[in-house]
Amino acid sequence: MFSFCADPDTLGTFRWFSCYLTNGVHWSFYLSFLKVLGLLAVTAPVALSFGFAGAMAARSHFLPLSWLGKGYIAIVRGVPDIAFFLFFVIALDQAFEWTRHRVLCPDWTDPVRQGNDFIVCQAAKLPLGSAPEWAHETYGFFLAVITFSIVFGAFAANVLFGGMRAVPHAQLETAEAYGMTRRQTFWRVLVPQMWVYALPGLSNLWMVLIKATPLLFLLGIEDIVYWARELGGTKTSKFTQYPHGDWRMWYFLFLLAFYLGMTRVSEIGLEGLMRRLSHGQATSGGELLRKETTQ
């Protein structure tokens, strides 16, 4: 990075660190922070839409659909979320490969599960054995995103379902009195009003989602936990220009600080959002805002 980094052994402490912290592997470390932010940016909207679909299904008057929605909401209760993460990553992978196996190799007669092995034909492998490295990484990340979205979608469905039920019933009756259909009532009256009731739950969920991102490591992604372990471990001068002792503690302290910062920023952001959503609502928060502005 810097011109004076050619021979790190001769450098003073400050310069040594400025070289050390900008070497190649550290850029991979910094890049993995983008992975975490990317996961958050993709998962949050996808999980929210899964949740919305789940809540809509649970409200449905068509019984099987309603069961499906309620089952989805109930599924994540009582069982540790990490178990779901570990389960879905394998289950989804096998589901994809099995489907491809059925479509691409119809004349394959052997069973897919043979004892302790899961065998599909070469063409059905995901990603293909010949695929480049980045395809494997992207596929792993893609699986992780779907897994996160399914689990957090179920959480979100629960919150949104509660939010929909919290909208005062008189509002819906008024809409009906105006001659709105069920669909119109839902989209024009219920949905705009439910957010303010759902927001405390959703912001809680966002915090939990942030705190669940290090679990990416367990799904086999080279994320910040992976790099902190790699970079922090003892390095001898044989393998690197920057030998150091066991610094993993300091790397994880840095991660801790990173997450605390994320939490604080989110808290401030969500507070602002709540203020905006409360504007003009028939809740105590909205009333407080009205008084503030009229006095």
Place this chain on the structure above:
Amino acid sequence: MSCLQTIQDYGLRSIGIGERLLPRNDFTLCEQFTLIGSGMIWNVYFGAMALATGFFLATALAVGKASTNKWLRKPSEWFIFIFRGSPLFIQFFFAYFFFLSLKKSYPMFDAFTAAWLGALIVLFLNTAAYSGEIFYGALRSIPKGDIEAADAYGMSGWARFRRIIWPTMLRLAWPAYTNEAIFLFQSTTLVFFSAFPAWQQRGDALYYASYFADKTFNPFVPYPILAFYFILLTLMIVWGFGVMNKRLNRHLPTAQRAKMRFRLNLAR
């Protein structure tokens, strides 16, 4: 091999009693049930111990956070923010490497790098922070009349806290505290997936479940078994805390008695 034999061999495997080698192939359903159940010993141990010890620190933190004295309030606020604001997973990693480097300078910290003590300390601090926040919320919503009545009876200081404030705080906090207990038991599954090593393959329920899933490439058997055990555990916690809730509310007229509604929160 009969199932009874399997239970004898592996029922206490997670604490090092019984057969040493884990089954390697031809896993039977019985073996999976037994080993995953055996791993639950660790989950119950971590959860119960952390809950029992964390309760006292949580009370102290709640009182500290509600205090008017800056020197008591600020440390409690920071403690709660740090442990609630960062992932437990990272806390485990940090604590493990922290204890590891302590061990290098002071050999007496040897035990802290083992899961039974090191992870327990992290869980203790973590649950203390979460419960402390719950208790703090309850402390602030104690009816003013209760405290005024205590004052009128001439109670003050410790007597007022012990007999009026503390029981009321617990009563109000209890449903939320039940949730916290459930989440605590669930987060104990993280212990052996963070840095803490499972010595001689003595792990918790999820450790064995993922062992089976890795060996058989079939996640559809071990994880539902794990889910079964955890749902059972959750029901037991709900029942136990329900009994306690009844006792905390026993002085109230029946109509007012808050039926503990188990609208379980999904998130901590």
